Amino acid sequence: MTATESTDGAEKAIKPMLHSFKRMSFFEASRRVFDLSLGEMLWSRRTIFMGLVVGGPVLLAVIVKLVETFGMSALRVNGQRVAGFGIFGVMIWMLFLRFIIPVLGVFYGTALMADEVEDKTITYLFTRPIPRGAVLVGKFLAYLACTFLVVLPSVMIVYFLLVPLSQLPGTFPSLLVDLGLIALGLAVYGGVFSFVGAFFKRPLVIGLIFAFGWEQVVLALPGYLKQFTIAYYLQALVPHAMPSDGVASLLQGMFRENPPAMVCLFWLFAYLGGFLYLATRVVEKKEYILEQ
Amino acid sequence: MSNKKTRYFVAIMGTILAVGLGTGLVASYMGLPVSVFSSAAGPDELQYVPADAAVVAYANVRDVMNSQFRQRFKSLEPSQNEKNQFEEKTGLNLETDVDSVVAAVMPKDGMANNPAGSFLILARARYQPSRLEALAIEHGAEVTEYNGKRIIRTHEGGAAADPNHDDMAFGFIEADLVAFGSLSTVKASIDAHASNHNIVSNNEMMKLVNEIDNANAWAVGKFDAIASKAGLPNEIAQAMPQISWFSAAGHINGGVSGTFKAEAKDEATAKNLRDVMGGFLAMAKMQAGNKPGLQQLADSMVISGEGNTVALAFSIPSELLDVLEGMAKGRHPGQIQQ
Numbered sequence: 001m002t003a004t005e006s007t008d009g010a011e012k013a014i015k016p017m018l019h020s021f022k023r024m025s026f027f028e029a030s031r032r033v034f035d036l037s038l039g040e041m042l043w044s045r046r047t048i049f050m051g052l053v054v055g056g057p058v059l060l061a062v063i064v065k066l067v068e069t070f071g072m073s074a075l076r077v078n079g080q081r082v083a084g085f086g087i088f089g090v091m092i093w094m095l096f097l098r099f100i101i102p103v104l105g106v107f108y109g110t111a112l113m114a115d116e117v118e119d120k121t122i123t124y125l126f127t128r129p130i131p132r133g134a135v136l137v138g139k140f141l142a143y144l145a146c147t148f149l150v151v152l153p154s155v156m157i158v159y160f161l162l163v164p165l166s167q168l169p170g171t172f173p174s175l176l177v178d179l180g181l182i183a184l185g186l187a188v189y190g191g192v193f194s195f196v197g198a199f200f201k202r203p204l205v206i207g208l209i210f211a212f213g214w215e216q217v218v219l220a221l222p223g224y225l226k227q228f229t230i231a232y233y234l235q236a237l238v239p240h241a242m243p244s245d246g247v248a249s250l251l252q253g254m255f256r257e258n259p260p261a262m263v264c265l266f267w268l269f270a271y272l273g274g275f276l277y278l279a280t281r282v283v284e285k286k287e288y289i290l291e292q
Numbered sequence: 293m294s295n296k297k298t299r300y301f302v303a304i305m306g307t308i309l310a311v312g313l314g315t316g317l318v319a320s321y322m323g324l325p326v327s328v329f330s331s332a333a334g335p336d337e338l339q340y341v342p343a344d345a346a347v348v349a350y351a352n353v354r355d356v357m358n359s360q361f362r363q364r365f366k367s368l369e370p371s372q373n374e375k376n377q378f379e380e381k382t383g384l385n386l387e388t389d390v391d392s393v394v395a396a397v398m399p400k401d402g403m404a405n406n407p408a409g410s411f412l413i414l415a416r417a418r419y420q421p422s423r424l425e426a427l428a429i430e431h432g433a434e435v436t437e438y439n440g441k442r443i444i445r446t447h448e449g450g451a452a453a454d455p456n457h458d459d460m461a462f463g464f465i466e467a468d469l470v471a472f473g474s475l476s477t478v479k480a481s482i483d484a485h486a487s488n489h490n491i492v493s494n495n496e497m498m499k500l501v502n503e504i505d506n507a508n509a510w511a512v513g514k515f516d517a518i519a520s521k522a523g524l525p526n527e528i529a530q531a532m533p534q535i536s537w538f539s540a541a542g543h544i545n546g547g548v549s550g551t552f553k554a555e556a557k558d559e560a561t562a563k564n565l566r567d568v569m570g571g572f573l574a575m576a577k578m579q580a581g582n583k584p585g586l587q588q589l590a591d592s593m594v595i596s597g598e599g600n601t602v603a604l605a606f607s608i609p610s611e612l613l614d615v616l617e618g619m620a621k622g623r624h625p626g627q628i629q630q
Contacts, residue, residue, distance in 0.1 A: 039298040084502070149305040156312035164502060165319070170495035172316040 026137075029130035033138025034145070041139075041146045046111070050104060050147070054154040057095045061161035084162040085171045089240030091158060092178050096151075097234060101182060102211035104147050105189025110203035112139045112194045113283060120290045133280030140194055140276065147186045152179055174239045184268055185234050191272040192230065195279035198286070226257075230271060233264040334492075334501040337394040337414045340465060341491040342477075342484045345396040345412075347513030348491060348501070353390045355508040360546040364613060381427060383420035390417040391468075396491070398477060399517050409458040412473040412481055414465075421464050428462075439482050441465050445475050500539045507541035507550070515554070534561045549607040555600055562600040569595050569604060588612055 024032075041047065064087055113136060116122040125135050159175050189211070196210070197203040215229040226232040236258045334350065341348055356362055379385050394414040421442075425435060428444045436443050445461040458474035463482065465471050471481045484490035491497055500512040515535040534557040542550030556562035573593055580586035592607040 039295055042298055042301060085499075086503075145302075149302060153305045153308040153312075156309060160312060160315075167495060167499055167502065168316060168319040170499060172320045175316060176313075 024130055026131050026134050029134035030138040030141065032130070033125075033135050034141040035138075037139045037142035038145055041108075041142050042149075046107060047146070047150070049107070050150050053100055053103065054151050057091050057100075057158050058154055058161070060091065060095075061158040065161050084164055085167055085174075088159055088162045088171075089174075091162075092155075092182075092240055093238065096155065096178075096182055097185065097231075097238065100151065101185040101234075102189055102215070102231075104151070105186060105193050106204065106207035106211050108143045108147065109190040109193025110197035110207045112136060112143060113198045113279075114203050117288050117290065122288055123290070126288075132284045136194060136198065136280050136283045137276070140190060140279075143190050143194075144187060147190070148183060151182060151186065155179060155182060177237070177239045181234065181237055184272075185230070188230050188234070188268050188272045191275040191279070195275040195282065198279045198282040227267075230268070232257075233259065233267050236264045237261060334498070334504075335392060335394060337392070337416060337469065338492050338501070339488075339490050340414055340469070340471060340481045340485045341394065341396045341412065342398055342480045343489050343491055343494050344398055345491050345494075345497070346399045346517035347395075347397040347511060348497065349395045349511035350509065351393050352508040353392055356544050357387055357390075359508075359544050360610075361544045361548060361613070383423040384417060389419075390415060392416045397513070397518065398480070406458065408460065409474040410477070412471060412477040414469060414471050414481070416469050418468060419464070419470060438463065438479055439486060441482050443475070443478060496537070500537060503553075504539065504541045507543050509544060510539070510541035512539040513537070534558070535565075547608050547610045547613060549605075551603060551605045553597075553601060553603045556602065557600070559600050562597060562602050565602045566595055566597055569602065586612070586615070 064084075068084070113122070116125060126132055155175075155178060159178075163171055192210075193203070193207045196207050200206050215231045218225045218229055219231055219235075337350075338348070384390070392415075396412045396414075398410050398412065400410055425442075425444060428446075429435065431446075433444050433446050436445060441463050443461050443463040445459045447459060458476050460473070461475040461478045462470050462472040463478045465482060465485070471478045473481075497512060497514075501510075504510045504512070515538050535554045536557055537555040538553065540550065540552045542548060554565070556565060573590065573595060576593075577587070577590040580590045588609055589606070589612050592605075592609070594605045596603045596605070
């Protein structure tokens with residue numbers, strides 16, 4: 001067998017494989033990347049951080065439950081006892097909506113592409129015969145699965161720990177709204193920060209400034225600027241009363257507006273779709289230069 | 293999915309979510325036997341209160357009787373001789389034998405003409421049933437049985453023609469628990485416990501009961517349900533604030549402290565109510581002037597609320613009770629000295 005014949009044989013063998021790769025649709029490619037990324041994401045050090053962050057409310061709920069079991073009240077406002085569902089509402093506001101969702105959005109969203117660049121593994125992904133945008137979409141779906149699987153069960157556990165079963169039928173619809181809202185919040189923040197991660201060089205700093213600087217300041221000011229935040233639309237959909245726990249909260253409460261639910265949902269989905277599209281475009285077009 | 297570990301994790305977390313959602317959905321659409329999983333808030337007697345009760349009130353009589361507050365005003369109570377007569381007839385010492393009382397109102401048509409027919413009182417105490425039964429029969433009452441519980445009912449011959457009339461009755465529903473009210477409310481109470489369809493399954497009411505903390509007397513209720521059946525003149529009904537729910541709770545010991553909460557129909561009504569109450573409070577503070585006790589009472593009152601809720605918290609300190617006691621002594625010097 002000559003050398004030319006052997007090369008021809010190898011080409012013949014690889015050709016169908018290459019062909020099947022070339023035919024891989026955007027959806028199929030995203031699914032493959034999702035499959036690969038979910039395990040990586042779940043068993044990374046970042047998940048330990050996420051476990052600690054969402055474990056906090058569960059631990060707090062256990063303490064509240066213990067305190068109430070001994071006949072004491074865990075939370076009082078103006079001398080009045082705040083009951084189980086009231087405490088759950090405060091936790092949804094202060095821990096989940098104001099902290100956990102933005103923080104997870106920032107840490108995971110900005111890392112979707114930035115981690116691959118930093119680890120210099122992006123080349124391996126981009127040399128595959130799949131659309132570059134599918135890499136981001138697959139990783140974004142893995143982020144959603146990863147955060148939903150950790151955050152939503154934590155909310156569920158907190159709810160069942162805090163709310164007495166006698167109140168369950170009356171409060172369950174609110175829990176469904178809370179779960180939907182948290183899921184939507186994770187998706188929108190994730191979408192926005194995946195664009196930040198794909199586009200900017202220092203995405204984490206920019207993400208933190210946006211979530212805990214821009215959003216917090218603008219919400220406490222009168223005017224239309226708050227419409228350029230995610231929290232404005234997300235907070236308008238919360239079924240619990242807004243707690244006033246400090247000057248910033250008081251100001252935010254004072255200037256709080258409640259746009260109609262449909263308007264909020266429209267803008268949240270618009271942010272999600274818009275930024276995710278922009279992020280895929282950036283990934284498709286951008287030349288990532290790996291630092292040596 | 294990539295590996296076994298990931299699959300297990302997804303399965304466990306998915307199961308937590310599915311179980312939680314499933315439990316919630318079943319509870320929302322099919323009802324949940326709460327007693328199976330946890331004890332409900334409030335006293336056990338609530339299981340004898342029909343689910344349609346619009347007002348429920350509770351008093352821990354033992355706590356109140358033993359309180360310093362009651363000891364302070366003991367001298368204003370009926371004479372010992374009258375108390376002894378009551379005890380001799382019924383075998384019941386109100387000071388030592390009664391533990392708690394639950395009262396409920398079940399609004400119904402014609403309530404304005406026959407208010408007693410809508411009330412139910414559940415009193416937990418150490419009774420001598422045979423003695424009470426004998427006393428009732430002696431006064432013309434009749435003993436019957438309903439679902440295995442003994443009921444003693446009175447007959448009022450002249451009232452038979454009145455369609456709204458209902459005989460008064462009391463039933464021994466537990467060894468130490470008596471239900472008192474109209475015959476129909478006592479029967480409804482027995483049914484409520486037997487069918488497990490009682491106020492404990494009324495989530496709106498139980499939410500209010502659950503919020504009450506550290507109170508030895510409280511009342512919660514659906515204000516509009518009572519107002520609509522009370523037969524109030526139109527002018528008064530229209531002038532009344534649009535309140536849907538209310539709750540009042542008090543703790544009686546050395547002094548008296550309490551809170552009153554109401555839920556208005558809308559935010560505007562609640563704001564108006566807060567403003568009116570604020571105005572009254574300001575006036576009260578002005579009037580209290582240099583009277584230290586009253587000034588302290590006025591200062592202890594706090595009006596709060598958000599959205600369509602209004603809340604008033606107050607505390608009557610023992611210093612103020614000293615002032616009131618002094619005033620009472622001034623008015624009834626003879627009685628006080630007894």
